Amino acid sequence: MEKQVISSTPANLLVVEKPKTKRKFNKPMMIGYLFLLPSLLILCVVGIYPLIQTLYLSFFDVSLTKQGSHFIGLENYKNLFNDIWFKVAYKNTWIFTAISVLMESLLGLVIALVLNKKFKGRGWVRACVLIPWAIPTVVSARMWEWIFNAEYGILNFLLVKTGIIDSNVNWLGETSTAMFAAIFSDVWKTTPFMALIILAGLQGISSSLYEAADIDGANKWRQFSYITFPLLIPSIMIAVLLRALDAFRVFDLIFVLTGGGPANSTEVLSSYAYKTTFSAGEVSSGAAMSSLMAVSVFVLAIVLLFLMNKASEKIEGGK
Amino acid sequence: MTKTIKRSPVYLLALGIIVFQLAPFLWQVITSLKLDKDLSSLPPIFPNKITWLHYQNIFQNTHFYKYIFNSAVVAVSVTLLCLFLGSLAAYSLARLPIKGKSLILLLFLSTSMFPQIAVITPLYNLIKGIGLYNTYFGLILSYMLFGLPLSVLLLYGFFRNIPYEIEEAAYMDGCGYFRTYWQVCLPLMAPGLVTAGLLVFIASWNEFLFAITFTNSIEAQTIPVGIAMMPQMFFVPWGDTAATSILVTLPLILLVLIFEKKLTQGIMGGAVKG
Numbered sequence: 001m002e003k004q005v006i007s008s009t010p011a012n013l014l015v016v017e018k019p020k021t022k023r024k025f026n027k028p029m030m031i032g033y034l035f036l037l038p039s040l041l042i043l044c045v046v047g048i049y050p051l052i053q054t055l056y057l058s059f060f061d062v063s064l065t066k067q068g069s070h071f072i073g074l075e076n077y078k079n080l081f082n083d084i085w086f087k088v089a090y091k092n093t094w095i096f097t098a099i100s101v102l103m104e105s106l107l108g109l110v111i112a113l114v115l116n117k118k119f120k121g122r123g124w125v126r127a128c129v130l131i132p133w134a135i136p137t138v139v140s141a142r143m144w145e146w147i148f149n150a151e152y153g154i155l156n157f158l159l160v161k162t163g164i165i166d167s168n169v170n171w172l173g174e175t176s177t178a179m180f181a182a183i184f185s186d187v188w189k190t191t192p193f194m195a196l197i198i199l200a201g202l203q204g205i206s207s208s209l210y211e212a213a214d215i216d217g218a219n220k221w222r223q224f225s226y227i228t229f230p231l232l233i234p235s236i237m238i239a240v241l242l243r244a245l246d247a248f249r250v251f252d253l254i255f256v257l258t259g260g261g262p263a264n265s266t267e268v269l270s271s272y273a274y275k276t277t278f279s280a281g282e283v284s285s286g287a288a289m290s291s292l293m294a295v296s297v298f299v300l301a302i303v304l305l306f307l308m309n310k311a312s313e314k315i316e317g318g319k
Numbered sequence: 320m321t322k323t324i325k326r327s328p329v330y331l332l333a334l335g336i337i338v339f340q341l342a343p344f345l346w347q348v349i350t351s352l353k354l355d356k357d358l359s360s361l362p363p364i365f366p367n368k369i370t371w372l373h374y375q376n377i378f379q380n381t382h383f384y385k386y387i388f389n390s391a392v393v394a395v396s397v398t399l400l401c402l403f404l405g406s407l408a409a410y411s412l413a414r415l416p417i418k419g420k421s422l423i424l425l426l427f428l429s430t431s432m433f434p435q436i437a438v439i440t441p442l443y444n445l446i447k448g449i450g451l452y453n454t455y456f457g458l459i460l461s462y463m464l465f466g467l468p469l470s471v472l473l474l475y476g477f478f479r480n481i482p483y484e485i486e487e488a489a490y491m492d493g494c495g496y497f498r499t500y501w502q503v504c505l506p507l508m509a510p511g512l513v514t515a516g517l518l519v520f521i522a523s524w525n526e527f528l529f530a531i532t533f534t535n536s537i538e539a540q541t542i543p544v545g546i547a548m549m550p551q552m553f554f555v556p557w558g559d560t561a562a563t564s565i566l567v568t569l570p571l572i573l574l575v576l577i578f579e580k581k582l583t584q585g586i587m588g589g590a591v592k593g
Contacts, residue, residue, distance in 0.1 A: 031496045032415030036423065039408040039467050046442060046464045047430040053441035114332045121333070127579045128337050131344065134571040134582075136525035138543040139564045143347050146557055152359055154346055188343065193586060200587035249434035252527040256547050270436045270528075277440055278532070287440060294437040301432060 051294065057287035064281030076288035086289065088264050089272035093293075095179065096268060097247040100186045101240055107187065108194030108239065109232075115195065116202045133192040141256035144185040148172050175265035178258050182266050186253055190246070194239045201235025202228070237308040244304060248297055269293045344568075351561035358557050373562035383563070385537050386545040392455055393541060394523040397462040401519045402512055405470030410500045412471070413478035414486070424475070431468035435528050438464065446533050453534045458541070461529045465522055470515040473585060477511030478504075514585035517578055521571065542567050 058076050062069045080086045115126055132140065147155050150170035159165045171181045205228065213223045251270035254260060260267035260275070269289060277286030350358065351373050353366040377383050412420055442461055451457035481504075489503045505512070527543045534540045546567065549560050575582065 028415050029417050032411040032417035035407045035411035039404045042463045043430050046461055050438035050441035054437055111336055117329045119329050125333050127576055129340050130575045132340050134521055134575050135568045136543050138527050138546050142560055142564055143343050196586045245432050273436050290437040293434050297434055
C-alpha cells in the first residue's frame with residue numbers, strides 16, 4: 001500500500017522522464033526535508049538537547065547552593081541508592097502505575113462494552129465520559145481534595161451515614177489511605193481514555209463472528225470469552241502502554257492533591273525529582289533521578305511492546 | 320416490552336457510568352453555590368440558600384481574567400503553530416520521497432513519551448538564558464515538546480487515509496509542493512486539523528509542570544497555576560476554588576459537547592495508528 005503511494009509521487013514521475021538525473025538527493029526529497037526541518041529543529045531544542053544535557057548533568061555535582069562543578073562519575077547514582085526517600089518514591093511510582101492502570105483497564109473495559117451497545121442517549125453518555133478526561137488535572141485534584149476532606153468531605157459523610165465506616169477518615173492525611181485516594185482520583189480522570197481506545201478495538205470486531213456464534217448456540221459469556229476478549233487484547237495492550245507511560249510520570253495530581261505527603265507516602269519520582277532540583281537546589285542529584293526515570297520509562301515501554309507483539313502473534317497463530 | 324427489559328441492564332450500567340464520571344463534578348457545582356457557613360457542615364448536602372457570592376468574588380478578581388487571558392494566548396498560539404508545522408511535517412512524511420521516514424516517525428513517537436521532568440532543568444536554563452523566562456514565548460516553545468509529536472502523528476495518520484488522486488492532479492497542473500500542500504491538502508485535511516487542534520489545545524490549556532516552572536508572576540502564569548496556588552492564602556477558600564474550577568472547566572465542557580465525535584475519533588484513531 002505504502003509503496004504504491006510512493007511510486008506515484010511526482011518525484012518518481014520525474015525520475016521516469018529523466019533517468020539520467022538520478023542523484024542521491026533530488027528536489028522533492030530536499031523539499032521533504034525542508035518541510036520537516038522546523039519541527040525537527042524545535043524537537044531537538046526542547047526535547048533531545050535537554051534530555052542529553054540532563055544525562056550530562058547527572059555526572060557532575062552541580063548545586064544551586066555552591067559555586068562551580070566537578071565531574072564525579074556515578075557518585076550521584078550511588079547516593080540515590082542510599083537515599084531512603086528516593087527508594088520510597090521509586091516504589092510509590094510503581095505502585096501508583098500498576099494499581100491505577102489495572103483498575104482503569106477493568107473499568108475501561110466495562111465502559112467500552114456498554115458504549116458499544118446501541119441504546120438511546122449513547123452520545124450523551126460518551127460526552128459525559130469525556131468530561132473528566134478534558135478537565136485540567138489541577139482542577140480534578142482540587143475537586144478530590146474537597147471530596148476527601150477529613151471534616152467536611154462528602155465521602156466521609158456518605159460512608160458514615162451508610163455505616164460503612166464508624167468515624168471520619170483523614171483520607172489525605174493518613175499514610176495508609178493517601179495513596180489510595182491519589183490512585184482513585186487518577187482512575188476517575190483517565191478511565192475514559194482507556195475506555196475509548198478499547199471501544200475502538202471493539203468496533204473493529206466483525207459482527208459476522210457473533211452471528212456465527214449465535215448460530216452455534218454460544219451464550220453471551222462464551223461469546224465474550226472466546227471472541228470479544230481475545231480480539232480485544234491488542235487494543236487493551238495499546239491502552240495499557242499509553243496509560244502506563246503516562247501514570248509513571250504523574251506529577252500534577254500528586255503535587256496538588258497531597259504534595260507527596262503525608263510523610264512521603266505519595267511521593268513519586270517526578271515530584272521528588274522536582275523538589276530535589278528546585279526546592280533543595282540539588283540540580284545534579286535531580287538530574288540523576290530524572291535520568292533513571294527516563295530509563296525506567298524506556299524499559300517499561302520496551303517490555304510492554306514486547307508483550308504486545310507476543311500477544312498479537314498468539315492471536316495470529318490462533319486464527 | 321421484552322426488548323425494554325432486555326435492554327435495562329445496559330441502561331442501568333450507563334446510568335452508573337454517568338454517576339461515576341459526573342458526581343465529583345456535580346459536587347463541585349453544589350459547593351460553588353453554598354454559603355461559606357454551609358460549607359463547614361454536612362448535612363445539608365444541598366445548599367439551604369443558593370448564593371452566587373463565590374462567582375462574584377471570582378469575577379471581581381482581576382487576576383482571574385489575567386490567568387484566563389494568559390492561558391488562552393498560550394494555548395491558541397501553541398495550537399496554531401503545531402497545526403502549521405505539524406501538518407507540514409506530516410505532509411512531507413506521508414507524501415514526499417524522503418529517506419529515514421520510519422526513523423523520523425520513531426523520533427516523534429519517542430519524544431512524546433519523554434517524562435517532562437527529564438528535560439526540565441536544561442530547558443529551564445535555556446529559557447532563562449535566552450530571556451524567555453516568565454514570558455508567553457517560553458511557555459509556547461516548551462509546549463511544542465508535546466504538541467508537535469501529537470499533531471504530527473495524528474495528522475500523518477489522517478494524510479494516509481486521503482486519496483492521492485486530487486493532489487496528483489494539482490502537481491500535474493504545475494502547482495509547487497508548498498502550494499499543493501496549502502491549497503489542496505490542507506482543505507482536504509480540515510477534519511483531521513480540527514481533531515489534532517482540539518487535542519493540542521486541551522493539553523496546552525491543562526498543562527501544569529512547565530507552567531509552574533517557567534513562570535513566576537501573574538505576567539505569564541496560566542490558570543492551572545492560579546488554581547494550584549489558591550489555598551496558599553490565609554484560609555482555604557473552598558467555595559471560591561470550586562467556582563473557579565467550574566468556570567475554567569466550562570469552555571472544555573463546551574468543546575466536549577460540540578466536538579464529542581471529533582475528540583472520540585482523535586483519541587481512538589491516534590492510539591490505533593500510533
